[in-house]
Amino acid sequence: MSKNILIIEDDQSIAELERDYLEIEGFEVEMASEGKSGLEAVVHHHYDLILLDLMLPNINGFDLCKQIRERTNIPILMVTAKYEDIDKVRGLGLGADDYIVKPFSPSELVARVKAHLARYERLIHNDSPKTEITVRGLQLNTSSRQVFMNGKEIPFTTKEFDLLTFFATHPNQVFSKEHLFERIWGFDSIGDNATVTVHVKKIRKKIEKDTDNPQYIQTVWGSGYRFNK
Amino acid sequence: MSKNILIIEDDQSIAELERDYLEIEGFEVEMASEGKSGLEAVVHHHYDLILLDLMLPNINGFDLCKQIRERTNIPILMVTAKYEDIDKVRGLGLGADDYIVKPFSPSELVARVKAHLARYERLIHNDSPKTEITVRGLQLNTSSRQVFMNGKEIPFTTKEFDLLTFFATHPNQVFSKEHLFERIWGFDSIGDNATVTVHVKKIRKKIEKDTDNPQYIQTVWGSGYRFNK
């Protein structure tokens, strides 16, 4: 579903320019030409982002920004005429998320809008970032440190989990036992690569249907192991 | 409790300058001089904001930013040498939250740090001002600081309550004892993680039916504890 953006800007031609840039990118755009109708729109409709010009009739941009912020947490991008204003405005703590100086390029506007939409989305919806890896029924959750096979949890020990996670995050690559040992056990670790073999065996026992015909971690004779994605 | 900031910066003198500015404002500051140790710190400790310099040995700032973003949503402020870099970098979609150009004034740095901390706080907490958390009969009220099991109140001490609340607000995530100690007892606390173990035991005794088969706080051998939702 496309995102809704509200442009609050008194200069009709600039507003239309901004609208065009954003509509090309597939955003739904609405416009308000002064603070009062802008605030009205914010209260009665849902937007994903607001583009706010500082110079406005009626309420000025400062107050408006504050008032919007009291009602919603969505990103507010302030459009200002002078670069020097930015830190002055920032210092006021109005709650704007970013500042764009006129004149700006279409790509700059679009890039900033997209960046803020993405961040807001990220913060609101997934509090914990990419933590899941799924490969043919095998599911790894790196933050809960759990392994599931077709939805059913399989208990894993620390080293087993770290090793499998390393494999799953580096699929279709052969790693020697020496390399794996260094990566999982640590550079300065003393010890024998044999423990890698043993751990691979244990992991296979837990996730492979047929241990003699492994689908996930395959042996590459003389070279090491490869996790197939 | 004061906010923790991680500075990742290879130039020692700049790092110290930044640290001083921030410590004056009451922030707890840690420093890492290159990407590897920076990422290490991010993985093993909790920070509220990261100040990241682009020019670093080992991994460069771009990769590092991405890698940090894969692990956490906290604000990342990028410090860059050239103003022209900003939009280039922004275009890469690394997930940084703001860009500061060197040389910057102390007040600018502090203002931006504060602004981002405030926004992050607003977005994360404002959106869920849940004072009540309920998980399978276990009910926590963070404003009255009471714990109920199936409606019946169970007396909790301060630390026990803080620890359980932290778990309940961060479910399905493994936390090491070190991490828990930092979060609940405070960054600069001197002491032993052993007290975490003891507190977990005490909490279990109060909320678990079968202490040997905990349903809420589970032991993840070699990694820490996880609260299951």
Add this chain to the structure above:
DNA sequence: AAATAAATTATAAAGTTTTTATAAACTAAT
């Protein structure tokens, strides 16, 4: 091409180390 040797990996199990649980003594705070 078959047989043998060498190298590599698989497997099982014993031994060792690490980690956590528990109880109890101690310390600090109210």
Add this chain to the structure above:
DNA sequence: ATTAGTTTATAAAAACTTTATAATTTATTT
């Protein structure tokens, strides 16, 4: 003086490493 919190010692559990041996695969020799 009582309660909460921390530290310490010990027990118990789990995980990890090593070792020995078996089974494969590859290389070499006849």
